[in-house]
Amino acid sequence: MHSEKDLIDYSIQPMTSDDLEDVLKIERASFPNPWTKGQFESELRNPVSTSLTLKAEESGAEVLAAYVIYWVVHGEAHILNIAVNPLMRRRGMATVLLRESLKTMRRSLVYEVFLEVRKSNSAARDLYRKFGFVEAFVRRKYYGDEDAIVMKLEF
Ligand SMILES: CC(C)(COP(=O)(O)OP(=O)(O)OC[C@H]1O[C@@H](n2cnc3c(N)ncnc32)[C@H](O)[C@@H]1OP(=O)(O)O)[C@@H](O)C(=O)NCCC(=O)NCCS
Numbered sequence: 001m002h003s004e005k006d007l008i009d010y011s012i013q014p015m016t017s018d019d020l021e022d023v024l025k026i027e028r029a030s031f032p033n034p035w036t037k038g039q040f041e042s043e044l045r046n047p048v049s050t051s052l053t054l055k056a057e058e059s060g061a062e063v064l065a066a067y068v069i070y071w072v073v074h075g076e077a078h079i080l081n082i083a084v085n086p087l088m089r090r091r092g093m094a095t096v097l098l099r100e101s102l103k104t105m106r107r108s109l110v111y112e113v114f115l116e117v118r119k120s121n122s123a124a125r126d127l128y129r130k131f132g133f134v135e136a137f138v139r140r141k142y143y144g145d146e147d148a149i150v151m152k153l154e155f
Helices: 017-030 037-045 093-107 122-130
Strands: 010-014 049-058 061-073 076-084 112-118 134-139 148-154
Touching: 010 093, 017 037, 017 061, 017 076, 037 049, 049 093, 061 093, 076 093, 093 122, 112 122, 122 148
Parallel strands: 076 112
Antiparallel strands: 010 049, 049 061, 061 076, 112 148, 134 148
């Protein structure tokens, strides 16, 4: 079973510009082609975009553990980015953040959710499958060096 028991104290909050330094550290440690600071700033300004952070208590201090960014447009949601601090993976952080995001989407009358994932990213593909996402189609060379699998969840 999943070790969400480790996730004793956490909060989910909207991302602010004060979070960007920590977010960028996680981003750079997580992706071969990380987003720039400017890309995150533009999401913070974008009215269709939601950017959330998960902050967890670690040895008495609050640590930025994970973030997610998604758009909602006309009942369709698109998850653009999700990453977890490499030191805090496999402890249910992505699960908690995704569950909260999907709950909020439902409340906003979203009926389907899309995302792209690298074909080789089996950790993320497994995570999404657990939430009921299905693999819809392939976008060839979406990442330049690799295909993307487009995954879809219908509510
Ligand atoms: C993918 C990622 C977000 C998962 O975050 P996480 O907090 O470790 O995930 P969780 O602990 O909530 O795991 C939930 C499920 O996802 C799957 N999963 C997560 N990490 C996995 C791994 N390394 N290998 C295989 N499956 C994995 C498992 O099914 C897991 O359930 P289990 O622990 O009960 O087996 C994290 O590995 C990450 O930040 N990766 C780099 C960025 C990235 O690839 N983002 C997705 C882009 S589409």
